[in-house]
Amino acid sequence: MNIVLWILAALLALAFLASGGMKLAQSKEKLVASPNMAWAEGFSPGLIKSIGALEVLAAVGLILPALLGVLPVLVPLAAVGLVLLMLGAAVTHGRRGEFGSIPVNAVLIVLAGVVAWGRFGPYPFS
Numbered sequence: 001m002n003i004v005l006w007i008l009a010a011l012l013a014l015a016f017l018a019s020g021g022m023k024l025a026q027s028k029e030k031l032v033a034s035p036n037m038a039w040a041e042g043f044s045p046g047l048i049k050s051i052g053a054l055e056v057l058a059a060v061g062l063i064l065p066a067l068l069g070v071l072p073v074l075v076p077l078a079a080v081g082l083v084l085l086m087l088g089a090a091v092t093h094g095r096r097g098e099f100g101s102i103p104v105n106a107v108l109i110v111l112a113g114v115v116a117w118g119r120f121g122p123y124p125f126s
Contacts, residue, residue: 023052
């Protein structure tokens with residue numbers, strides 16, 4: 001199960017590193033024009049950058065603490081942060097009527113939840 005948790009954490013880290021990096025690197029206008037990013041229209045550029053920074057920090061937090069053996073408790077905390085972030089994203093998509101995006105949020109919530117459960121529960125880093 002330890003290997004499964006590492007794989008899930010790595011997949012989540014890659015996804016959120018890419019997503020957060022895109023939010024940090026591109027302008028609001030460019031993001032709104034992208035497919036599946038119309039939600040950005042209702043947010044300020046600063047908030048979009050903040051969301052991107054949170055995603056990048058969570059991606060780093062899923063891997064680096066355990067890899068370096070420094071404060072590995074940050075791994076499940078980063079996973080919980082992603083669960084909360086994706087819950088907010090699902091609510092935002094629901095309010096905007098973008099129901100096609102909610103299943104993606106649900107999958108990410110489940111994956112991050114499994115990492116949080118595993119690392120807080122039966123498979124912590126020793």
